[in-house]
Amino acid sequence: MDLHYISIIYLTYIVYATSDARADLFSKATKTKTNEKDLRNSVFDFIVVGGGTAGCVLANRLSANPEWKVLVLEAGDEENIDYDIPAVPTNEYRPILWNFRTERNGFSCLSRPGGSCEVKTGKVLGGSSVTNDMKYTRGSKKDYDAWHITGDMGSLNWKFENLIEHFKASEDNGDYDVLMNSYYHSRGGEMHVQRFKHIDKHMELFLGAFAEMGFRSVDINTNAPEAALNNQFVVANNTRLSTNSAFLKPVRQRKNLVVKTGATVTKLIIDAQENKVDGVFYELEKGKEQLAYAKKETILTTGAINNVKILHLSGIGPAAELEKQNISVIIDLPVGSNYQDQVTIGGLAFSLSDVTSVSEQQIVEDFKTWFQNRGGPLASRGINQVSAFIQLFENKNGPDIELALHGNYIRSDKFMLTNVSVHTAEEVNLPIAYYNLVNINPVLLKPKSKGKVTLNKRNPKYGRPVIQANLLKEQEDLDAIIDSVDIALQLLNTKELKKAEINMAPLDIFPCDRLNNRDQWNCIARHYTKAMSNPIGTCRMGQNSTDSVVNYEFKVHNVESLRVIDASVMPSHVRGNIFAPTVMVAEKGTKLIIKDWKENKGNFL
Numbered sequence: 052m053d054l055h056y057i058s059i060i061y062l063t064y065i066v067y068a069t070s071d072a073r074a075d076l077f078s079k080a081t082k083t084k085t086n087e088k089d090l091r092n093s094v095f096d097f098i099v100v101g102g103g104t105a106g107c108v109l110a111n112r113l114s115a116n117p118e119w120k121v122l123v124l125e126a127g128d129e130e131n132i133d134y135d136i137p138a139v140p141t142n143e144y145r146p147i148l149w150n151f152r153t154e155r156n157g158f159s160c161l162s163r164p165g166g167s168c169e170v171k172t173g174k175v176l177g178g179s180s181v182t183n184d185m186k187y188t189r190g191s192k193k194d195y196d197a198w199h200i201t202g203d204m205g206s207l208n209w210k211f212e213n214l215i216e217h218f219k220a221s222e223d224n225g226d227y228d229v230l231m232n233s234y235y236h237s238r239g240g241e242m243h244v245q246r247f248k249h250i251d252k253h254m255e256l257f258l259g260a261f262a263e264m265g266f267r268s269v270d271i272n273t274n275a276p277e278a279a280l281n282n283q284f285v286v287a288n289n290t291r292l293s294t295n296s297a298f299l300k301p302v303r304q305r306k307n308l309v310v311k312t313g314a315t316v317t318k319l320i321i322d323a324q325e326n327k328v329d330g331v332f333y334e335l336e337k338g339k340e341q342l343a344y345a346k347k348e349t350i351l352t353t354g355a356i357n358n359v360k361i362l363h364l365s366g367i368g369p370a371a372e373l374e375k376q377n378i379s380v381i382i383d384l385p386v387g388s389n390y391q392d393q394v395t396i397g398g399l400a401f402s403l404s405d406v407t408s409v410s411e412q413q414i415v416e417d418f419k420t421w422f423q424n425r426g427g428p429l430a431s432r433g434i435n436q437v438s439a440f441i442q443l444f445e446n447k448n449g450p451d452i453e454l455a456l457h458g459n460y461i462r463s464d465k466f467m468l469t470n471v472s473v474h475t476a477e478e479v480n481l482p483i484a485y486y487n488l489v490n491i492n493p494v495l496l497k498p499k500s501k502g503k504v505t506l507n508k509r510n511p512k513y514g515r516p517v518i519q520a521n522l523l524k525e526q527e528d529l530d531a532i533i534d535s536v537d538i539a540l541q542l543l544n545t546k547e548l549k550k551a552e553i554n555m556a557p558l559d560i561f562p563c564d565r566l567n568n569r570d571q572w573n574c575i576a577r578h579y580t581k582a583m584s585n586p587i588g589t590c591r592m593g594q595n596s597t598d599s600v601v602n603y604e605f606k607v608h609n610v611e612s613l614r615v616i617d618a619s620v621m622p623s624h625v626r627g628n629i630f631a632p633t634v635m636v637a638e639k640g641t642k643l644i645i646k647d648w649k650e651n652k653g654n655f656l
C-alpha cells in the first residue's frame with residue numbers, strides 16, 4: 052500500500068469522525084435568516100482575505116487588539132493532523148491544492164501533461180505553509196537592498212538591515228549554534244525553527260560529498276554566498292508548523308476574531324465615487340454571494356495568483372485587459388504582470404544500491420510511532436533535508452542555484468531501477484523518509500524570466516486564472532540551470548559517492564536521450580521543467596502606479612482602505628525559498644497598519 056494512501060486513511064477517518072458535528076453547524080448557520088444581527092455581525096474593522104501564510108500572521112497580530120474586530124475568509128478547509136507529519140508529501144494531496152497549471156508555451160514544460168507545469172499552492176487554512184517543504188531560508192541581503200530605490204524615502208525601510216527585526220519578530224530558533232548569531236536570529240517567537248534530529252547514512256554521504264567539493268556547512272541565513280547543509284525547517288516537536296498552527300490556532304478563542312473556512316472571496320465591494328474599498332463579496336456555496344464590510348481596511352493575502360483574480364474581477368487591473376473581459380475599469384494598475392516563479396528540472400537522479408525494501412507493515416509501524424511519540428523516520432524529511440546553495444556568478448555575492456536533494460522510492464516490484472521513466476521518478480509519492488533514488492533538483496533562485504496572470508476567458512469568476520509563467524524563457528535562466536547540472540554531476544566523482552557506488556539512475560528521458568551533454572540537458576530542461584510553485588510579483592511594490600500595484604506600505608495605489616500583504620508584493624525573487632520572507636512581509640505589514648491607525652487615525656492615501 053502506498054504510504055500516501057495510509058495517510059489518506061487517517062484523513063478519511065478524521066473527516067468521518069467529525070462530519071456530523073460539521074453538518075449540524077453548517078445547516079444551523081445557513082438556515083438562519085438574514086436579520087439585523089447578521090448585518091451587525093458582517094461589519095468588521097479589518098477583513099483578511101485568505102487564511103494562508105501571510106493571512107494567519109496578520110489575523111493574529113491585528114486581533115491582539117481586543118478593540119479591533121477581525122474577519123478571516125479562507126477558501127480552503129481546516130487543517131488536518133495528517134498534514135503535520137513531516138514526511139507526508141502534502142503537496143501531492145489535491146483537495147488542499149488550487150491545482151493551477153501554467154499555459155502551454157512551446158519552450159518549457161514540454162513533456163509534462165498538456166505541455167504545462169503544475170503550480171501547487173495551498174487551499175487550506177495555513178495556505179502554502181501546509182503544502183510547502185517547510186525549509187527555513189531568507190535569501191540574501193542584496194536581494195532586499197535591490198527592492199529599495201535610491202532617493203525614495205518610502206523604500207528606505209526595505210533595506211535588509213531594517214528588515215532583520217521583522218524576521219526575528221516571530222522566530223523561535225531551536226538550534227543553539229545558529230542562535231549564537233544574535234544579529235540574525237532570535238528565540239521566543241511563534242515560529243519554531245530547527246534542524247531535524249533524524250539523519251540517515253545517505254544524508255551524511257551527500258553532505259560529505261559536498262564538503263569534498265569545497266562547500267562549507269554554514270547557516271545560509273547569514274548572507275553566506277554558498278553552503279551545503281542539513282537545513283533548518285519550520286517544525287515544533289517533529290511536527291509541521293504551518294502559520295495556522297503557529298499563529299492562528301493559539302488565538303482562535305479570541306472574541307474579536309472570526310475565521311470562516313470554505314469562504315471564497317469573489318470580489319471587492321468598492322465605492323466607485325471615492326475609490327474606497329468597503330468590504331468583500333464571498334461565497335460559502337457556489338452562486339450564493341454574501342457580503343462582509345470592513346470599517347478600517349480590507350487586506351488581500353490570497354497569494355500571487357488569486358489576488359489577481361479578485362482584483363481584476365473588482366475592476367482593478369490593466370484597463371486593456373479588463374475591457375477585453377467587459378469589466379468596468381475602476382483603477383488602471385498593472386495587476387498580474389511581473390509574475391515570477393523559481394524553476395527547476397527533473398532528469399538528474401542518482402540511484403542508491405544498498406537500500407533495503409520497505410514493507411507495508413514497516414510503514415504502518417512508522418506511522419504509529421509518529422502518532423505515539425512524534426518519532427521514527429516519519430519525523431524527518433529524509434534526504435530532502437540536504438541542499439547546496441551555489442554561487443554561479445562571482446560578482447553577485449549570493450547563491451544563484453540551490454541544488455535541492457529530493458528522495459523518491461521506486462518500488463522494486465515495479466522497477467528495477469533500470470529505465471525508470473522520468474515521469475515515474477516525479478510521481479511516486481511514498482512518504483519522503485523512504486527513498487532509493489535521489490533527485491538533484493537545480494533550483495534557479497533568481498530567474499530573469501517573467502510572465503503574467505490574467506482571468507480565465509471563458510469563465511472569469513469560477514475558472515482557473517491563466518498563468519503565462521514563461522519559465523526558462525530567458526536564455527540566461529536556461530544557461531544557469533545547465534551550468535549547475537555540471538556542478539551536480541561532480542558529486543559522482545567524489546570519494547564519498549564512489550565508495551558507496553552511487554551512480555546516475557538510468558532514467559527514460561525521451562525525447563532527449565540520443566543527444567549529448569549540454570544539448571541533452573537543454574532538451575531535458577525544456578521538456579521536464581518543474582515550476583517551484585513560489586509565485587511572486589503580480590502585485591509588486593513600487594513608487595508609482597505605472598509599474599507597481601502597491602506602495603512601500605502595501606497600500607494599493609489610488610485606492611482607499613485596501614492593502615495587499617503576501618508574496619505577491621515582492622518585486623523580484625530572493626535567493627532562497629520564500630516562506631520566511633512572506634512571514635516577514637506580514638510582520639512588517641501589521642506593524643505599518645498598527646502604526647497608521649494609532650498615529651494617523653488610518654488616514655489612508
Ligand SMILES: Cc1cc2nc3c(=O)[nH]c(=O)nc-3n(C[C@H](O)[C@H](O)[C@H](O)COP(=O)(O)OP(=O)(O)OC[C@H]3O[C@@H](n4cnc5c(N)ncnc54)[C@H](O)[C@@H]3O)c2cc1C
Pocket residue numbers: 100101102103104105106124125126127142171172173174175176177178179180182183184185186187188314315316317352353354355357358361583584585586617618619627628629630631633
Ligand atoms: C509545494 C510548495 C513547496 C514549497 N516549499 C517551500 C519551502 O520549503 N520553504 C519556503 O521558504 N517556501 C516554500 N514554498 C513557498 C512558500 O510556502 C509560499 O510561497 C508562501 O507560503 C506563500 O504565502 P502567501 O501568503 O503569499 O500565499 P498562501 O500561503 O498560498 O496563502 C493564500 C491563501 O489564500 C487562500 N485563498 C486564495 N484565494 C482565495 C479566495 N478567493 N477567497 C478566500 N481565500 C482564498 C488560499 O486558499 C490560501 O490559504 C513552497 C511552496 C509550495 C507551493
